[in-house]
Amino acid sequence: MKIALAQISPVLGDVARNLDLHLETIEKARRAKADLLVFPELSLTGYRLRDLAAETARDPRSSREFKALRAAGRGLSVIVGFVEESPEEPGLFYNSAAFLVQGEITHIHRKIFLPNSGMFEELRFFARGRTVRAFETPWGRAGLLICRDFLHLNAHYLLFAGGAGISITVSAAPGRGVAGEDGFATSRMWEVTGEAVARLTTSVVIYCNRSGFEDGAAFAGGSFIFDPFGNLVARARYVESDFLLAEIDPADIRRARRAMTFKRDDRPEVTLANLERIIHRDED
Amino acid sequence: MKINPAFVEKILTSFIREEMGKAGFKKGILGLSGGVDSAVCAILAARALGPKNVIALIMPYGKGFGSDLDDARRLSKFLKLDTRTIDISPMVDAYFKKHPTDKLVLKGNKMARERMSILYDWSAREKSLILGTSNKSELLIGYGTLHGDLACAFNPLGDLYKTQVRALATHLGVPEPIRTKAPSACLWPGQTDESEIGLTYAELDEILERLVDGRESEDEVVARGYPRSRVARIARLIRKSEFKRQMPPIAKISARTIGHDFLYPYDWNK
Numbered sequence: 095m096k097i098a099l100a101q102i103s104p105v106l107g108d109v110a111r112n113l114d115l116h117l118e119t120i121e122k123a124r125r126a127k128a129d130l131l132v133f134p135e136l137s138l139t140g141y142r143l144r145d146l147a148a149e150t151a152r153d154p155r156s157s158r159e160f161k162a163l164r165a166a167g168r169g170l171s172v173i174v175g176f177v178e179e180s181p182e183e184p185g186l187f188y189n190s191a192a193f194l195v196q197g198e199i200t201h202i203h204r205k206i207f208l209p210n211s212g213m214f215e216e217l218r219f220f221a222r223g224r225t226v227r228a229f230e231t232p233w234g235r236a237g238l239l240i241c242r243d244f245l246h247l248n249a250h251y252l253l254f255a256g257g258a259g260i261s262i263t264v265s266a267a268p269g270r271g272v273a274g275e276d277g278f279a280t281s282r283m284w285e286v287t288g289e290a291v292a293r294l295t296t297s298v299v300i301y302c303n304r305s306g307f308e309d310g311a312a313f314a315g316g317s318f319i320f321d322p323f324g325n326l327v328a329r330a331r332y333v334e335s336d337f338l339l340a341e342i343d344p345a346d347i348r349r350a351r352r353a354m355t356f357k358r359d360d361r362p363e364v365t366l367a368n369l370e371r372i373i374h375r376d377e378d
Numbered sequence: 379m380k381i382n383p384a385f386v387e388k389i390l391t392s393f394i395r396e397e398m399g400k401a402g403f404k405k406g407i408l409g410l411s412g413g414v415d416s417a418v419c420a421i422l423a424a425r426a427l428g429p430k431n432v433i434a435l436i437m438p439y440g441k442g443f444g445s446d447l448d449d450a451r452r453l454s455k456f457l458k459l460d461t462r463t464i465d466i467s468p469m470v471d472a473y474f475k476k477h478p479t480d481k482l483v484l485k486g487n488k489m490a491r492e493r494m495s496i497l498y499d500w501s502a503r504e505k506s507l508i509l510g511t512s513n514k515s516e517l518l519i520g521y522g523t524l525h526g527d528l529a530c531a532f533n534p535l536g537d538l539y540k541t542q543v544r545a546l547a548t549h550l551g552v553p554e555p556i557r558t559k560a561p562s563a564c565l566w567p568g569q570t571d572e573s574e575i576g577l578t579y580a581e582l583d584e585i586l587e588r589l590v591d592g593r594e595s596e597d598e599v600v601a602r603g604y605p606r607s608r609v610a611r612i613a614r615l616i617r618k619s620e621f622k623r624q625m626p627p628i629a630k631i632s633a634r635t636i637g638h639d640f641l642y643p644y645d646w647n648k
Contacts, residue, residue, distance in 0.1 A: 311638060
C-alpha cells in the first residue's frame, strides 16, 4: 500500500485556490501511483479561520468543491480536511475530515477534542464532534482523527476497540520551542505519541501535518508513518512543505498482532464497566 | 443604524472616564480637525473629564484647507478646551524638499503621521492620553493612515458608523457648519472622503451594516437590491484592510509568544 502525505500550506480562507492545490496534488499522487493521499487538517480552508469558519463551510454532499474532488479522486483514496456545515444543522460548523474512496465519501470524522487554551480558540468557532468510529477501507478497518484528538488516549482506544488497524490523523499543529537539534520541540510530542500508539495498538499510524505560517504561527510539518511494530517508516521535512511517499504492508498488522496480543487480550467490557463507575462517581 | 444618542453619550463618557482612571490619567488629548468625528470626540471628552482636562491640538498644514481651521478654533473656544495650534508645514515641507513626490497619498500619509508624532509628544509633555477619533466606517474599509490618524490610546468612536456619529453630533450640539460640511481627511485641498471612496457615507454604511453587523453574505446583500459591483468593492476593502485593525504578527518560535499564547487583557494591572 503506497501512501502519499501532502504536507502543504493552504491559503487561509481561500477555498477556490486550495481546491486547485488539492487537484494538482491529487494528480501528483496519481502519477506516483499512491493508493491513499492524505491532506492535513482544514486543508481546503486553512486553520486560523476565526469568523471565516462560517464563510468557508461546505456541505460535502452538495458543494461544488467536493464535486470536483470526487471527480478527481477516482482511482485512489483521498482524505481532505474542511469546515463542515450540513442543512440538518445550520449554523453548526465542524472541523471535519472526509475519506473518499474512488471519489465516494465513505466516512467523515468531526473533530471531538477542540483545543481552546493558549494560542488555540477552536471552541469559539467550531461545534464539537461526538463520534469515534472505525470504518472499512480497501486495506482493512481504519480510523480517522483530527489533530488534538490524537493527543487524547481515549480516541486511540476507541479506534483500537472498534477494530481499526490503520490510524490516520490529519493535523495543523503549530510548532513551539527551538532549542532542539532539528524541528520544533513540540514535534517530539507527536512522534513519541505516534510511536507509542503504533506499539500499543499494533496499528499503522499515519500523521499528516501542514507547513506554512498563519498570523505568525509556524506549522511544524514533520508528518510521519509508523508501522504496527512502532518502527518509523518515513518522516517528512520539518516546517517546510513536502510530499512524502511511503510504502506500508497492511499484512504487518496481522504479524504484529500475533507477536503482541494486545488486541486479542483487550477487554472493552472491563473498560466500559469501569468508565460507568467513574462517570457515576461510585467510588470503591 | 438607529442609535439612542443620549444613551450612547452616557456609555461613551463613562468609557472615557474609566479608561483615563484605569490608566492613571486625568487629561485627554486629541487632534481637532474641524470635522465631525473629532468634534464629537472632543465634546464627549469635555463632558466626561471637564473641558480643562481636554487638550485640543489643532494641527493645520499651513493655513489649512477650506474652513476647517476656523471651525476647529471656534469649536475649541466654544468648548473652552485647552487648545494649542501647531503648524505642521515646516516639518512636512522640510521632508518633501529633500524627498520630493507628486503623489498626494504619500503627502497625506506624511501629514497624518506628523500629527500623530506631535500628539504623542504632547501627550507625554502633558501627561495625557490620546483619544482616537476613527469611526467604524473608516476602520472597516481601511480609510485611515496606519500609525497616523489610526494611532491612539483608546477610541470611543470606533463602533459608530459615520451616519451614527452624525446622529450623535446633532444630539451633542455640534455646530451646524461642522455637521453639514463634506467629510474630508484634509490630506490635500478639495479632498472629500466620499469622492475618494466613490460612495456617500449613507450608501457605504447601509452595506457595511448588512455585511458586518447583519453577517449577511455578499450574495444576500446583492439580493436586497444593492449593486453587485458596489457590494463586492466594499467587501474587498474590508478584507484588504484587516492589517490596519490588528497588531502585526510575531513569528512564533518559543514556548510562549506575545500575542499567541502570552495573552493578557488590555486592562492588565490597571
